[in-house]
Amino acid sequence: MxxxxxxxxxxVxxxxxxxxxxxxxxQVTLIDExxxxxxxxxxxxxxLSAFDKTPLSYPGIVTNTLKLMIKGQSPVIFHPTLDLKLYKWLYQFVQSANETRTKKTMMLFEKYGQISIDIYKDLVYNVGIDFDFHHKGMLSVFTQKNTYEDKLEKYNYIDENRFEIFNKEKIKEYLPFSNNKIKGxxxxxxxxxxxxGKLMLGLKKYLQDxxxxxxxxxxxxxxxxxxxKIKSVSSKNTEYKxxxxxxxxxxxxxxxRKLNKNLILTPAKGYSITFSMPKELKPKTSTLFNDLFIVMTPRFNDVRLTSKLELGSNNKEVVKKQIESIKKNFKEYSIPFEMKNEKLWSGFRPLTPNDIPLIGRDETYSNLVYAMGLGWLGMTFSPAVGKTISDLIVKNQSNSKNDDILLFSGFYQ
Ligand SMILES: Cc1cc2nc3c(=O)[nH]c(=O)nc-3n(C[C@H](O)[C@H](O)[C@H](O)COP(=O)(O)OP(=O)(O)OC[C@H]3O[C@@H](n4cnc5c(N)ncnc54)[C@H](O)[C@@H]3O)c2cc1C
Structure with a gap:
């Protein structure tokens, strides 16, 4: 068949x-291991944080990471490896950390972020899938004076629809758990x-139904x-044409790799701690502690902290030391409270060196399409990537005839 x-x-x-x-x-068949x-x-x-988002490889990333390493607060952990692919990835990462690249990437983030938000809204309001979609903004928090001042320089104008600079009272209103060490x-x-998780299960059920x-x-x-042409793919027992x-x-x-395709992406391990906390201390919206690379997301029943970017590891184990390090860095900026009913988790971001995904047809086997490399922004951009891939296939286009592939695929950067 x-x-x-x-x-x-x-x-996703x-x-x-x-x-x-x-x-x-x-007609779609989806296979998962x-x-x-x-x-x-x-x-x-x-x-879903495409707007005003600086890519990972921004100018200054190397010195900032080194400074945090010295303070013991760095989210980046590097496991030396013999795998040359990681060093090639690192080289390209450092090359991408320039002003021109950053501006271009931020412009692409806005374009594909908006397409994605529109699809998410359609899924909630028209298709009827509930995944606790909250369009209330993301609070970017600074714990270092210099990074806050650098950011303020870029936002020295007024655009009420886009951003608001918070004073101390507003910070406390949004982050009732915070202490007074936050710089801005x-x-x-x-x-x-x-x-x-709710999105994944809701979408899976909708598609199955x-x-x-x-x-x-x-x-x-x-x-x-x-x-x-790709003729078939096979599992241990079955061939699928x-x-x-x-x-x-x-x-x-x-x-x-079986097709000799060397995709420049690397697993970047991260962790999450999901826990319940007193309702009155919960943050009002999702919060990114910029300098620490810690995110705190309020959820229906609990709260989730995520952090760490571990390179050179494929080990799925939740490493206790990293969990403790996330908690220690977070607690430095919070009043004491108990994290109850903790659930620990780890996963791997499919990270490209410049935050641009690897999407589009294979150069040799044109009936093979890649949808990979969404890195730390897969929830943010997967709706737009899904739409781009779908258009490419339905319109039977080559990569060069699809503007979105030309703009937003790492194969063309
Ligand atoms: C700590 C952390 C925090 C993050 N926070 C955010 C965030 O706030 N916002 C955001 O936008 N993104 C975030 N991300 C990134 C986001 O989670 C990823 O970009 C996204 O989940 C990647 O989706 P994917 O479908 O490419 O990969 P996956 O979710 O890994 O799915 C790949 C699937 O392929 C299957 N598979 C693999 N090989 C085979 C095979 N040979 N045969 C059959 N099946 C196979 C696997 O079983 C898996 O189900 C975060 C990531 C981490 C780790």
Whole structure:
């Protein structure tokens, strides 16, 4: 049996591709090696934070990280490895940390962030999937005087629709748990947040009910090609033929390597601590502690802290030392309170060196489409990426005929 479209990997990117393709009338089969109940797309912070967002590789990242390392507050952990790919990634990361690249990336973030927010709104208000979508802005908090002053220089004008600079009273109103060590805060009003696990389960159910075929607990281990086309992909026991294949396997690149495709992305491990806290201390909206790279997201019943960027590790284990380090850094800026019913989690961001995803058709096998590399912003941009991939396939376009691929794909940067 030959299928229409087979998607390998049901993280948020795979599901958003499935959703957009299904909406455009295509027959979709989604294969995942697990049950789609716990991947990177589940335990993350759930920020939709495309607006006024500086990419990871901004000018000054290296010196700022070194300073934080000296203070013992650095979110970055580097495990030396013999894998040359990581050093190539690091080289490209440092190269990307320049003013021109940052401006271009921030412009792209705004464009694809808006497309994504519109799709999320459609999912909530028209399709009826509930995933605690809150469009209340993201509070950017500064714990270092110099980074706050640098930021204020960039926001030395008034745009009430976009941002608000908070005074001490407003900071306390939004962050009742905070102590007085915070140097300043800016609310970036266009950002939003969601419950990522609820989104994943809601979308999965909606797609299953709509007739999208899910084949779960099925790991794809091989790819067969013939005459510049992918013929089939196979698990240990079954071969799946299709007209088009989408690879959305998150940080895992081993399938692409079978085609000699070297995708420059690296797993960047992060952690989350989900806990309950006194209601009156909960933050009013999602909050990014800029200098610490810690995010705190208020949720329906609890709160989630996420942090750390561990490079050179594939180990899924939750390392207690890192959890303690997140708590220690956070508690420095909070009044004492008890974190109750803690749930610990770790996951891997599929990180490209310049925060631009790897999306589009394979150069050799044109019926293979990549939807990878959304890094630390997969919840933020997956709806727009799903739509772009869907348009590319439905309109039967080559990469060069699709403006969004040319603009927003790392294959063209
Ligand atoms: C700590 C942390 C906080 C984050 N916070 C945010 C945030 O606030 N906002 C935001 O926008 N993003 C955030 N992210 C990033 C976001 O979570 C990721 O970008 C996103 O989840 C990646 O989705 P994905 O679909 O590419 O990968 P995944 O969610 O990893 O899904 C890939 C799927 O592919 C399957 N798979 C892999 N290989 C195979 C195979 N061979 N056969 C079959 N199936 C396979 C896996 O089982 C998995 O289900 C955060 C990430 C972390 C770690």
């Amino acid at each position: 030959k299928r229409d479209i087979v998607i390998i990997g049901g993280g 990117v795979g599901l958003m591709c499935a959703y957009n393709l299904f909406k455009q009338g295509r 697990h049950t789609i109940e716990d991947s990177t797309s589940f335990g993350n912070a759930g920020l 805060a800016i609310l970036f009003k266009k950002n939003a947040h969601i419950d990522p 709509s007739g999208v075929e899910f084949i779960l607990n099925e790991k794809i281990v091989d790819i067969k090609y013939d005459n510049k 299709a007209d088009t294949f989408i690879m959305s396997t998150g940080y895992k690149t081993s399938l692409a």
